[in-house]
Amino acid sequence: MPEHNSTGREQDESIIKLSFEPDGLLPNNPQLPAVLYKGVLRDHPEDTELIFNNNGWLNSWVNGVFPYHHYHSNAHEVLGVISGSARLQLGGDAGYTADVKAGDVVVLPAGTAHKRLSATQDFQIAGAYPGGADYNTRRATPEDLAAAVPEIREVPLPERDPVYGEAGPLLRLWK
Template sequence: MSVTWPEQYALSSSTHVPNNILPALIYRDVLPVPVNPELSKRLCEGNGWEKRGEWGEITIPHFHPNTHECYAIIRGSSRLALGRSKEHDAMDGIEVNIRTGDVIVIPAGVSHRSIESEKGFRYIGVYPKAAPRWRNNHCEGDEPMDALCLEISNVPIPDSDPVFGTNGPLCQIWKSARSRTRVKI
């Protein structure tokens, strides 16, 4: 399969959502055909990511400060809100459409939720193999932002892209984003 460069979405922090200097990535129509959970799992696990669940629409805004997360869309479509808490839906972040065959990689700290989904929408959730079990924060401001930002900044960049492996664009894009933010003394 030839490497497809993903869409990139940089998201600024907001009142209750730290987001991340690493952009969210969307790869369009990259899952093996026929699109199903087993082939999608095989692709991602062959590239150093691990399936840890299969879900449908999740409408509660949340983020994971301790791990990056990847959705491989196996059925249907959904409109996602990224980078915002529910009460600030019109003010911060972005909305993106995802559909069967797409893969979205959500950096640690970036909030996400489904706004609306087609009936039967399903995805598998995959995580870097060395990542801890995800921890949910529901964007309510109940944790100090500076502590969250420190935790998020310590989540390592994965060694491999979930779709294209070690030579895939994720590592290059994220290393470049992180190096641009480092202060040189």
């Protein structure tokens, strides 16, 4: 059974649920939590992109994470660490600092701010979107915030968890 702690996080052995309120010019997603799966793909991190694609999270890429706050207002995003490690800021400056390494997966609901604080030289991450959504990239500006808020409300829930498929915990956490 997941355990709740004073930071608003729900955890079990490998799943951390993170809820974020708006943070200045970053909308985040007060209705849906970000979900961090610690070590879920540690045995085969090189298969991360394939696993996402097989679960219907498409339009994938392999690269890094921008070193500035950004978010996607028209799509949910999954990020899976293939190699190396990084420190990511989730939810804006008042959010959560996640230390991620190969095998970790972060699922970000539309509007959730994220940026790279630091990374090892070999850091690589795969990203993908439910149904292969064509995503936008927004930053912390008044114009982007005004456009993003109505878009975030229109993003449909995914049909499958990017790691576990039809029976994944994401579907329960995002009801």
